[in-house]
Amino acid sequence: MSPWRWYASLIRPYTGRLLVAAGSLLLSGSVTLLVPAVAGRAVDAALIERSLGDLNTIMLGLIVLFAISAALDYLESWLIQSAAARMLAGLRGRLHAHLLSLPPSFYDARRTGELLSRLNADVGTLGDALTRDLVNALQRTVVLAGSLAILLSMHPRLTGVMLLALPPLVAAAVVFARRIERLSEKEQEALAESNVAAEEALSGIRTVQAFAREPEERRRYGKLIDVWLALEFRSSRTWALFHAVVAFAGFSAFVLVLWYGATLVVQGGLTAGALTAFLLYTMTVATAVGSLTNMFGRLKSASGATVRVREIFETVPGIADPPGAVPLPRPRGEVAFRDVRFAYPSAPDRFAVDGVSLEIRPGEVVALVGPSGGGKSTLASLLLRFHDPSSGAVALDGADLRTLRLADVREAIGLVPQDVFLFGGTVAENIRFGRPGATDAEVEGAAKAAHAADFIGRLPAAYATMVGERGVRLSTGERQRIAVARVFLKNPAVVILDEATSALDAASEHLVQQAFERLFEGRATLVIAHRLATVRKATRVVVLEHGKIVEQGTHDALFAAGGLYRRLCELQFVKEGDGAVAHGI
Numbered sequence: 296m297s298p299w300r301w302y303a304s305l306i307r308p309y310t311g312r313l314l315v316a317a318g319s320l321l322l323s324g325s326v327t328l329l330v331p332a333v334a335g336r337a338v339d340a341a342l343i344e345r346s347l348g349d350l351n352t353i354m355l356g357l358i359v360l361f362a363i364s365a366a367l368d369y370l371e372s373w374l375i376q377s378a379a380a381r382m383l384a385g386l387r388g389r390l391h392a393h394l395l396s397l398p399p400s401f402y403d404a405r406r407t408g409e410l411l412s413r414l415n416a417d418v419g420t421l422g423d424a425l426t427r428d429l430v431n432a433l434q435r436t437v438v439l440a441g442s443l444a445i446l447l448s449m450h451p452r453l454t455g456v457m458l459l460a461l462p463p464l465v466a467a468a469v470v471f472a473r474r475i476e477r478l479s480e481k482e483q484e485a486l487a488e489s490n491v492a493a494e495e496a497l498s499g500i501r502t503v504q505a506f507a508r509e510p511e512e513r514r515r516y517g518k519l520i521d522v523w524l525a526l527e528f529r530s531s532r533t534w535a536l537f538h539a540v541v542a543f544a545g546f547s548a549f550v551l552v553l554w555y556g557a558t559l560v561v562q563g564g565l566t567a568g569a570l571t572a573f574l575l576y577t578m579t580v581a582t583a584v585g586s587l588t589n590m591f592g593r594l595k596s597a598s599g600a601t602v603r604v605r606e607i608f609e610t611v612p613g614i615a616d617p618p619g620a621v622p623l624p625r626p627r628g629e630v631a632f633r634d635v636r637f638a639y640p641s642a643p644d645r646f647a648v649d650g651v652s653l654e655i656r657p658g659e660v661v662a663l664v665g666p667s668g669g670g671k672s673t674l675a676s677l678l679l680r681f682h683d684p685s686s687g688a689v690a691l692d693g694a695d696l697r698t699l700r701l702a703d704v705r706e707a708i709g710l711v712p713q714d715v716f717l718f719g720g721t722v723a724e725n726i727r728f729g730r731p732g733a734t735d736a737e738v739e740g741a742a743k744a745a746h747a748a749d750f751i752g753r754l755p756a757a758y759a760t761m762v763g764e765r766g767v768r769l770s771t772g773e774r775q776r777i778a779v780a781r782v783f784l785k786n787p788a789v790v791i792l793d794e795a796t797s798a799l800d801a802a803s804e805h806l807v808q809q810a811f812e813r814l815f816e817g818r819a820t821l822v823i824a825h826r827l828a829t830v831r832k833a834t835r836v837v838v839l840e841h842g843k844i845v846e847q848g849t850h851d852a853l854f855a856a857g858g859l860y861r862r863l864c865e866l867q868f869v870k871e872g873d874g875a876v877a878h879g880i
């Protein structure tokens with residue numbers, strides 16, 4: 296789609312409003328066109344006819360004209376501002392929705408601060424250009440054409456003299472607009488860069504402060520802001536020069552007209568009133584040309600924002616519902632990896648998962664273990680369809696995930712991540728994230744099943760306690776139990792559990808373990824295991840190294856076999872009585 300068609304598609308929903316706005320602009324423009332003629336009449340009434348009666352009538356007429364024009368301005372201004380605001384809101388909403396549909400690999404390659412900058416700064420620039428500037432440009436064009444027509448009918452030769460000032464102006468506008476376009480593109484980029492730096496420092500504030508790296512972060516942000524400032528200076532200078540040139544051209548036209556016109560008046564070829572009208576029309580023309588060139592520059596400066604916003608819209612989610620997707624109303628939870636190979640887009644030559652075949656039936660618990668970087672998390676994310684395999688297939692109930700509706704796949708799976716994300720809100724809201732329609736009783740039931748009810752009961756406001764940003768910070772074990780409660784509420788056929796590696800005390804450890812075991816009942820479970828208790832209870836232990844399955848079997852059989860698994864056990868699992876925690880697998 297060309298940018299112009301895209302603009303048209305953005306404006307289309309507001310066509311009605313903008314047309315009415317344009318209509319009232321045209322009317323107020325016509326009123327503007329009448330003013331010089333009326334003023335010219337007033338001058339002749341005073342100077343030539345010396346009639347005060349006429350003068351009074353004409354002045355009253357002028358006031359009425361200005362009142363009409365003010366009322367139209369009010370209407371037009373309200374219509375344009377409200378259309379602009381709606382368009383901004385709509386565009387932001389659509390961009391946000393599109394961002395949510397993009398897969399994790401998109402976010403691996405981007406930085407949050409930069410994306411937020413597009414959602415805010417770029418969309419704002421674009422919205423203004425497409426409504427306010429566009430409608431204004433329309434009005435100025437009409438005023439310009441009308442004034443020129445009137446001027447030509449009044450005095451063609453004088454008009455010709457005035458137009459001498461036009462060509463240099465147009466040339467200047469073209470040159471300036473190109474410079475402004477380039478500068479504003481760089482400026483928006485610099486602004487986005489500084490946003491990234493600020494966002495990273497703020498979201499990593501604990502790390503920054505723990506390493507006392509505030510001065511470096513300050514410098515890093517300061518440098519980026521300086522880059523933006525230098526660009527802003529350059530663009531301000533360009534604009535200032537541009538305005539000066541436009542003003543000079545306008546006044547030159549005025550002087551040319553006054554000069555030649557006054558000569559004509561002296562020679563008796565023109566009345567003083569006609570000259571007044573002519574001068575006022577010249578001013579109207581100069582103002583219209585000035586704002587048109589100005590708006591041309593602003594539309595150009597929006598083109599950088601357009602590119603950046605459209606780039607996101609044009610990113611087609613690589614992972615989406617296939618056409619004619621098969622619905623999966625009641626998933627049984629039969630999971631199968633069939634000779635799955637997968638390489639991350641950023642490292643296409645290295646398979647993070649390399650030829651894995653694995654089945655998990657309902658009621659089975661498969662524990663993934665293996666050295667760090669072995670591909671455990673990657674395998675789990677393939678089951679969630681965060682990525683599609685490079686070759687082979689992941690299947691649910693015998694159907695390739697790529698033939699199912701994405702929402703059905705994700706509805707069938709409950710995830711307890713290693714690092715649980717809590718949204719800013721109450722404990723109850725965070726648990727209800729598992730199933731938004733759940734009643735309070737169901738939320739509490741899920742919390743009990745997750746062995747979370749006791750610690751929630753001890754929080755300052757129990758289920759109404761605020762957590763997440765600006766709330767109580769829960770411990771790792773507590774957060775994991777909130778995540779387990781979410782999954783209980785969701786009641787999926789398949790569970791993916793990424794055990795926390797951090798040490799829990801023996802009592803919490805026991806509670807978390809019990810919560811997990813209840814969660815696994817009757818479901819197909821894939822556990823990235825870090826605890827001895829988990830691998831002992833697993834139906835099967837699968838050892839992943841360099842993306843390949845190198846051993847599989849029960850804990851006892853593998854331990855007895857004395858291979859990689861035994862070495863991992865001896866090195867990394869701590870004895871159960873000490874908290875049964877392993878690091879780094």
Ligand SMILES: Nc1ncnc2c1ncn2[C@@H]1O[C@H](COP(=O)(O)OP(=O)(O)OP(=O)(O)O)[C@@H](O)[C@H]1O
Nearest residue numbers: 403639641647666667668669670671672673879880
């Ligand atoms: N988003 C990514 N882009 C590129 N490479 C990645 C990405 N995520 C992981 N990798 C690479 O893929 C390989 C497997 O990583 P994965 O996270 O699956 O290992 P893991 O077994 O979960 O390790 P750990 O036990 O440390 O969590 C690693 O070599 C890792 O560097």
Ligand SMILES: [Mg+2]
Nearest residue numbers: 671672673823
């Ligand atoms: Mg991992």
